[in-house]
Amino acid sequence: MQCLDSAEYMSDIFDVPSAEVRIEHVVVNSRFIAALAPADTDVRARAFINDMRGEFADASHHVSAFILGGGKSTSEHCSDDGEPSGTAGRPLLSVLRRSGLGDVALVVTRYFGGTLLGKGGLVRAYTESAQLAVRAVSRARKILFYRTALELPYSKLDQIRACIKSQNGRIESEEFAEIVRMKLVLPVGVFPEFIKTVRDLTSGRVHPDIISEVEILVPMDR
Numbered sequence: 757m758q759c760l761d762s763a764e765y766m767s768d769i770f771d772v773p774s775a776e777v778r779i780e781h782v783v784v785n786s787r788f789i790a791a792l793a794p795a796d797t798d799v800r801a802r803a804f805i806n807d808m809r810g811e812f813a814d815a816s817h818h819v820s821a822f823i824l825g826g827g828k829s830t831s832e833h834c835s836d837d838g839e840p841s842g843t844a845g846r847p848l849l850s851v852l853r854r855s856g857l858g859d860v861a862l863v864v865t866r867y868f869g870g871t872l873l874g875k876g877g878l879v880r881a882y883t884e885s886a887q888l889a890v891r892a893v894s895r896a897r898k899i900l901f902y903r904t905a906l907e908l909p910y911s912k913l914d915q916i917r918a919c920i921k922s923q924n925g926r927i928e929s930e931e932f933a934e935i936v937r938m939k940l941v942l943p944v945g946v947f948p949e950f951i952k953t954v955r956d957l958t959s960g961r962v963h964p965d966i967i968s969e970v971e972i973l974v975p976m977d978r
Contacts, residue, residue, distance in 0.1 A: 770826030770858040772796075774896035774975060779888040783881040785869025789815075790889035795822055795861035801833070808863040816868040819882060821848035826858020839866075843878040851886035859898070862886060896973040901941040903928075903967040908936050912957050919953050924974065941970065 776793040791808055795801035801822040809818050821834035832853075834845030848862050864885045873881060908916060913936055920927060925942035942950055947966075954962050 769897050769899060771856050771895045771976060772826070772859045772898055772973070773857060774894045774973060777889055777893040779885070779892055781881070781885045781888055782869075783877070783884075784871045784873060786871070786873065786881065787867040787869065788881060788885040789865040789867075790862065790885040791865070792860065792862045792889040792893050794859055796824065796859040798824060798831075798833075801861040804861045805863050808865055812865045812867075814867075815865045817844070817866040819844040819848060819864045819866070820862065821845055821852055821886075822861040823849075823852050823858055830858065839878060839882075840875055843875050844882045847879050847883040848886045851883060851890060855890045857890070857893075857895070862889060864889075895976040897976060898971055899924075899974055900944045901925075901970050901972050902944055902947050903939070903941050903970055904947075904964045905937070905939050905967055906954065906962055906964040908938065908954075908958065908962050910936060912962075915957055916954060919950065923950065925950075939967075941972065944969070 773792060773794045776791065778792075779790045781788040781790065789812065791804075793804050795804055801824065805818065805820045805822075808820075812818070817837045817839055819835065819837050819839060822832070824831045832849060834849040836842070836844045836846075839845075844864070848864060852860060852862060864882055916938075917927065919925075920940055920942065923942060923946045925940055925946075928939045928941060930939075931937040947964075951964055954964055
């Protein structure tokens with residue numbers, strides 16, 4: 757039995773935040789609150805930024821950046837929100853670019869502490885705040901799966917279970933009668949090879965049926 761190696765179909769898949777994270781950072785009495793969250797549309801990214809503005813309405817600045825999409829297909833935005841040009845939004849965006857994350861929004865809220873940091877100090881402070889948030893966030897990958905059904909003989913059950921597991925698939929249900937009726941989800945990228953494997957194992961008698969497509973967030977090990 758041969759199954760396609762997972763690296764062959766995951767090369768164009770990017771990491772996304774699996775949940776919002778917040779980190780506080782103090783630099784020369786100025787308080788920086790870095791909030792990072794998943795955002796897969798412009799509307800959601802801007803709503804997150806507005807939420808931070810509303811929650812910390814008395815803050816001095818709400819510097820922001822977001823990347824929509826991932827890999828080779830992205831759209832980007834950043835804002836200095838009143839800080840000197842190039843000292844805040846661009847450092848945030850640079851950190852996001854290097855992080856490997858996509859569909860991500862980042863807001864760093866600043867409470868001015870009474871001491872001017874200078875342009876270099878601002879760049880460092882915003883960069884450090886963004887880096888802390890990126891390091892703290894849990895990651896997942898958004899992968900397109902086929903929800904699939906098949907009927908198979910008991911003699912092939914263990915082999916097919918092993919193939920599903922090796923390809924990051926998930927068995928949703930099994931019904932045991934005269935034959936095994938199975939429902940599962942399997943990444944779209946490995947499905948052609950999975951069909952071939954099943955047919956080879958069963959001499960062409962078993963044909964997986966696609967029920968639907970579904971995007972699933974798959975947690976990544978840190």
